[in-house]
Structures are given as structure tokens and as C-alpha cells.
Amino acid sequence: MANNETLNLGMDAxxxxxxxxxAPTIDLPLxxxxxxxxxxxxxxxxxxxxxxxxxxxMPAGGGMTFEVADENxxxxxxxxxxxxxxxxxxxxxWWKKLFEEKTExxxxxxxxxxxxGITGTGCPEEGISTGQKCATCPKNAWxxxxxxxxxKDCNDKIRIYxxxxxxxxxxxxxxxxxxxxxxxxxxxxxxxxxKHYYSVVTSIKLEKDRSVGGITYSKATFSKVADLxxxxxxxxxxxxxxxxxxxxxxxxxxxxxxxxxxxPNLNNLDFGTTGEQVY
Numbered sequence: 001m002a003n004n005e006t007l008n009l010g011m012d013a014x015x016x017x018x019x020x021x022x023a024p025t026i027d028l029p030l031x032x033x034x035x036x037x038x039x040x041x042x043x044x045x046x047x048x049x050x051x052x053x054x055x056x057x058m059p060a061g062g063g064m065t066f067e068v069a070d071e072n073x074x075x076x077x078x079x080x081x082x083x084x085x086x087x088x089x090x091x092x093x094w095w096k097k098l099f100e101e102k103t104e105x106x107x108x109x110x111x112x113x114x115x116x117g118i119t120g121t122g123c124p125e126e127g128i129s130t131g132q133k134c135a136t137c138p139k140n141a142w143x144x145x146x147x148x149x150x151x152k153d154c155n156d157k158i159r160i161y162x163x164x165x166x167x168x169x170x171x172x173x174x175x176x177x178x179x180x181x182x183x184x185x186x187x188x189x190x191x192x193x194x195k196h197y198y199s200v201v202t203s204i205k206l207e208k209d210r211s212v213g214g215i216t217y218s219k220a221t222f223s224k225v226a227d228l229x230x231x232x233x234x235x236x237x238x239x240x241x242x243x244x245x246x247x248x249x250x251x252x253x254x255x256x257x258x259x260x261x262x263x264p265n266l267n268n269l270d271f272g273t274t275g276e277q278v279y
Contacts, residue, residue, distance in 0.1 A: 025228050026084065026201050027165050031235050037168050053161075053247075055257045056081060056173040060099075062208045062216035068171070069259045081173070081204040082225065083164035085197045086240045087247045088183070090117045093255050094139050094154040096126055098146060108256035112139070115250040117156075149213060151177075157255075158183060161247045162204070163239070170247065174255065178209065179220040186222035198240060199233040201225040 029037040057067040065077035093110035095102075102108070112123040114134050122130035127138075134140050137154065145151035156177045161170040175183060187197055203225050206218045228236065 022229060025226050025232055028163060029168050030239055031232060041168060053169055054171045055259055056171050057259050058173065058176060058220065059206065059218050062218055064206050064218065067259045075259045079205065081162055081164065082201065083162040084236055085160055085202050086163050086170055087161040089159045089248060089250060091115050091157055091159060091250050092117050092120065092134055092140065092154050093157060109252040110255050113252060113255060159250060175220055178217055182219055182221050198236050199228050201228065
């Protein structure tokens with residue numbers, strides 16, 4: 001009888017211990033299946049050469065869906081992007097041709113861009129010297145917009161990286177200036193409550209707005225879905241540290257990329273320092 005009681009007590013303790021393990025706030029493979037994720041990355045990418053992060057495209061003309069490449073490479077519309085924001089980087093880009101003037105044959109790369117928002121690559125044939133300082137560039141002046149109005153001819157953008165549920169690699173999105181205030185307000189609200197942007201699960205959706213000139217456009221909206229646990233937050237920060245150099249790079253090719261195209265070479269990433277598996 002005593003042995004049976006001891007066995008029952010042991011089972012109860014095991015069951016109790018199992019119930020004390022919290023469920024993941026979000027299913028991120030590098031948190032809940034780290035060893036399997038690392039194995040899949042190494043085996044699948046070995047010898048394949050350059051492979052890049054995927055890009056999400058904002059809609060034009062007041063559209064209400066993002067464009068995302070699925071696992072078959074097909075571009076599909078989605079109404080919400082949900083995951084953990086792991087980085088945000090402002091930059092500038094300028095094109096000789098306006099968006100509405102471009103054709104499918106035109107080069108989509110910017111003619112001048114600044115990865116840090118301070119110094120531009122230049123476009124001497126258009127009067128922008130190599131190494132032009134953005135602060136004094138006429139294309140960056142308010143009221144320089146060729147379409148008229150008070151805006152700039154140079155495009156202010158913010159690139160954000162999002163690690164989505166069920167995925168190992170982040171995707172990125174280049175937010176136009178019309179979405180910047182929503183992102184800044186969201187991060188301000190998180191900061192006001194002493195929360196890092198990478199310590200919460202974020203939902204990104206779209207809303208329509210109209211310019212003073214009557215043009216309808218889309219804006220990204222941001223809201224918190226859940227707080228990560230302290231352990232999850234530490235693991236995500238370690239993940240960010242392991243790929244910081246890769247996601248920080250901004251160049252003409254990634255600015256021009258379409259959904260399914262992308263940024264830095266995944267083969268150069270080292271996920272071996274992303275800490276212990278959380279669950």
C-alpha cells in the first residue's frame with residue numbers, strides 16, 4: 001500500500017510540474033524548437049548560396065491587404081501581420097521617376113538613398129553630389145515634392161523587421177512616411193510602460209486615410225496582442241543580437257525588392273548564440 005501511495009504521489013508531482021510549465025506566448029521555433037530549427041536551417045541552406053529575407057509590401061491607393069510571399073513563392077494578400085518587431089531603421093530614398101511614371105521595364109532601385117538618413121549615395125547627373133548630406137539636400141527640403149504641396153521629393157521610410165509566428169527568419173517592411181506617426185506613437189506607448197518593442201507580440205493592420213489633396217492611401221496601424229514572458233524576452237533579445245548586423249544593412253537592392261525578394265544573405269547568419277530553448 002505504501003509503495004502504491006508513493007507511486008501515486010510521484011505521478012501527482014509529475015503532473016503538477018507539467019501544469020506549471022507555461023504555454024508559449026507565441027510559437028517561435030527558435031524559442032520552442034531551437035535544436036530542430038537550427039538543424040533544419042543548416043541542412044536546408046547548406047551549399048545553396050545566397051538566400052535572402054522576404055519582404056512584405058504595403059498596398060497602394062488605399063488597399064487593405066499586405067502582399068506576402070507564401071512557402072510556394074506565390075504572393076498572397078493578408079490583412080494582418082502578427083509577430084515580434086525585432087528592429088526598426090529609418091532611411092531615405094529618391095527616384096528620378098515618380099512611382100506613377102515607372103513601367104515594368106524601369107529599374108526599381110533608387111537613384112540616391114541614405115541607409116542612415118544622414119549621408120546619401122548621390123546622383124550627380126541630377127545635381128545630387130556623391131556623399132550629399134541629407135540635411136542640406138534640396139530633394140529633402142519641405143515643399144520640394146514634384147507632385148506639389150508641402151512634402152519632400154525624397155522619401156522618408158522606416159524599415160521594420162518582424163519575426164512572425166511559426167517562422168525562423170524575420171520578414172521586413174518599408175513603411176512610408178504616412179505610417180511613421182502610427183509606429184512612433186505605438187513605440188512611445190510601449191516606452192511609457194517600460195516595455196521594449198521586442199518584448200511584446202504586435203499586430204500590424206491597415207487603415208485608409210485621405211490626403212489634403214483628396215488622394216486615398218493606406219496607413220499601417222500597430223497594436224499590442226500580448227506581453228512576452230521574461231524568459232521569452234531574453235531569448236528574443238539574444239536572437240536579435242545574433243542577426244543585428246544582417247538586418248541593419250540597407251541597400252538599393254533591398255529597397256527595390258518585391259515580396260519574395262529580400263535583404264541580407266541568410267547563409268552568413270549564426271543562430272548558435274541565441275540562448276537556451278525556452279520551452
